[in-house]
Amino acid sequence: RKEVEQDPGPFNVPEGATVAFNCTYSNSASQSFFWYRQDCRKEPKLLMSVYSSGNEDGRFTAQLNRASQYISLLIRDSKLSDSATYLCVVNRNQGGKLIFGQGTELSVKP
């Protein structure tokens, strides 16, 4: 079993749709959590950190449930430019070692 598992993709949605991605992690000692975005043939870029209380950045909302070891990302009013692969990322200790999920591909269609 992978340490970080994500919804299999691809997700194909129309513009304006709301889409949710889920992620589970296996190590209960994990300390910090992120969503990264990766465009085709580009480098991963930080989308947002995920805090226990949940956090929002514009159309994006991230949630963390430590008891269930579950992370989610909600995208509202999706845009064509949201098309990318979304990577769930976990840091399981105080070092800098990030564990990346396999990613979920999102394709937003006109």
Added chain:
Amino acid sequence: DAGVIQSPRHEVTEMGQEVTLRCKPISGHNSLFWYRQTMMRGLELLIYFNNNVPIDDSGMPEDRFSAKMPNASFSTLKIQPSEPRDSAVYFCASSLVSNSYQPQHFGDGTRLSIL
């Protein structure tokens, strides 16, 4: 501001050849990470450095891979001898400090093809 700079952007070489990938982290960042990305295995951490010292190299696939960080502004990842299964995109990333909460900033990557 300059981001993480990697070179070369693309490398095509024949198996058995030595390959050297280079990385310049963001100025002031003291942690540097080397990753490899393939379709089959996704993004994997190979090795990371704090203050130029290797901290965790458990992801380095085998002895053919080596990494150095001679100073705070430069790192290399070397493969010798290279094999076709080493073909992948290699990313370098840096962060301000190596703790749980600092995001990592990635370079554009080196697309490596071993024939």
